[in-house]
Amino acid sequence: MHIQLSSPDISQQDIDAVVAVLQTPTLSLGPKLVEFERKIAAYVGTRHAVAVNSGTSALHCIIRGYGISGGDEVITTPFSFIASSNAMLFEQAKPVFVDIDPVTMNIDPQRIEEAVNNRTRAIMPVHVFGRAADMQPILDIARKHNLKIIEDSCEALGTSWRGKMAGAIGDCGAFAFYPNKQMTTGEGGVVVTDDDELADVARSLRNQGRGTGGAWLAHERLGYNYRLSDINCALGISQLERIDIFVQKRAEVARHYTQLLADVQEVLAPPPYAEGTMSWFVYVIRLADRFGMAERDAVLDGLRSRGIGCNNYFTPIHLQPFYRRMFGYAEGNFPITESVAQRTIALPFYNNLTQDDQRTVVEALKDILASLKR
Ligand SMILES: *Cc1c(COP(=O)(O)O)cnc(C)c1O
Numbered sequence: 001m002h003i004q005l006s007s008p009d010i011s012q013q014d015i016d017a018v019v020a021v022l023q024t025p026t027l028s029l030g031p032k033l034v035e036f037e038r039k040i041a042a043y044v045g046t047r048h049a050v051a052v053n054s055g056t057s058a059l060h061c062i063i064r065g066y067g068i069s070g071g072d073e074v075i076t077t078p079f080s081f082i083a084s085s086n087a088m089l090f091e092q093a094k095p096v097f098v099d100i101d102p103v104t105m106n107i108d109p110q111r112i113e114e115a116v117n118n119r120t121r122a123i124m125p126v127h128v129f130g131r132a133a134d135m136q137p138i139l140d141i142a143r144k145h146n147l148k149i150i151e152d153s154c155e156a157l158g159t160s161w162r163g164k165m166a167g168a169i170g171d172c173g174a175f176a177f178y179p180n181k182q183m184t185t186g187e188g189g190v191v192v193t194d195d196d197e198l199a200d201v202a203r204s205l206r207n208q209g210r211g212t213g214g215a216w217l218a219h220e221r222l223g224y225n226y227r228l229s230d231i232n233c234a235l236g237i238s239q240l241e242r243i244d245i246f247v248q249k250r251a252e253v254a255r256h257y258t259q260l261l262a263d264v265q266e267v268l269a270p271p272p273y274a275e276g277t278m279s280w281f282v283y284v285i286r287l288a289d290r291f292g293m294a295e296r297d298a299v300l301d302g303l304r305s306r307g308i309g310c311n312n313y314f315t316p317i318h319l320q321p322f323y324r325r326m327f328g329y330a331e332g333n334f335p336i337t338e339s340v341a342q343r344t345i346a347l348p349f350y351n352n353l354t355q356d357d358q359r360t361v362v363e364a365l366k367d368i369l370a371s372l373k374r
Pocket residue numbers: 053054055056057080081083084126152154155176177178188189
């Protein structure tokens with residue numbers, strides 16, 4: 001038996017869309033790029049969408065686009081995928097970590113203001129696992145101190161918060177389309193914003209620093225090749241047509257897990273979300289407080305040995321080896337993040353995961369937990 005941790009949802013329509021591009025002479029910077037950007041912007045509700053080759057590139061274009069550089073600070077969470085704060089390091093800016101709320105696992109807004117100083121340029125909340133961060137206090141603090149809000153929405157395409165879509169709440173957002181995300185382009189990402197200037201600079205940065213409408217060999221600034229091919233964009237357009245179905249299917253899988261786990265005393269299921277629609281990225285449970293990392297790792301091993309994909313989302317960023325070396329971080333720096341991170345288990349989660357497989361996963365989990373004897 002094997003139940004994967006994640007799996008993309010690729011239809012015949014997706015395959016046909018990709019093949020159709022291959023039958024044209026324009027494989028990059030063509031009509032599918034323009035169409036994909038227009039449709040993402042319409043879906044998220046921003047004026048601009050700039051498609052790039054990864055979520056990491058999208059975050060980098062934002063940091064660079066705002067001119068955030070050496071000596072500048074950006075307040076963010078250590079409980080995230082490493083790319084969110086790496087984007088700052090690319091520009092020699094400093095991620096300033098703030099601990100999380102133990103229930104939502106998102107940045108704790110009550111701890112943000114004490115981290116603001118005269119070098120702070122922006123706040124980067126991450127909508128972890130698809131759950132929107134507590135945005136109202138973040139919006140208030142950003143306005144008060146004149147800071148940009150960069151939403152790392154890479155895990156939250158389709159999430160709404162008080163009538164707005166994730167990515168359209170702050171000044172700009174980044175999405176990612178790696179195959180484990182809600183929808184995929186194979187690899188890919190996008191910057192969304194209402195800011196004309198940021199959009200222009202991001203377009204230039206992704207295309208070797210070329211100017212808007214400028215000549216092919218006129219480079220106005222140091223840029224990159226962060227382009228997303230029309231092949232990828234065609235897949236994105238086709239996937240985006242089904243995003244509402246994807247979000248719905250994932251909510252249904254999550255609901256069923258929560259139901260199956262209701263009587264499992266040893267684990268905490270994700271809490272309800274009350275601010276709109278939550279677009280689920282992964283389904284992450286947590287072992288109860290009395291358990292530690294050794295027991296969590298034993299559960300991961302047990303699941304894997306039964307052919308069930310699982311993972312510890314996330315290892316805190318500040319404890320990654322090169323962050324320790326660069327900044328001198330150690331255990332104890334962000335105790336809530338560390339305590340949560342020691343006990344998380346991402347269970348198999350994707351659109352077409354069957355209820356039978358979900359039952360198998362939960363039965364295996366119960367079995368392994370019983371053997372922990374606590
Ligand atoms: C996936 C992800 C990214 C980066 O996306 P890539 O496309 O893999 O570069 C950034 N931040 C978060 C929180 C993510 O989950």
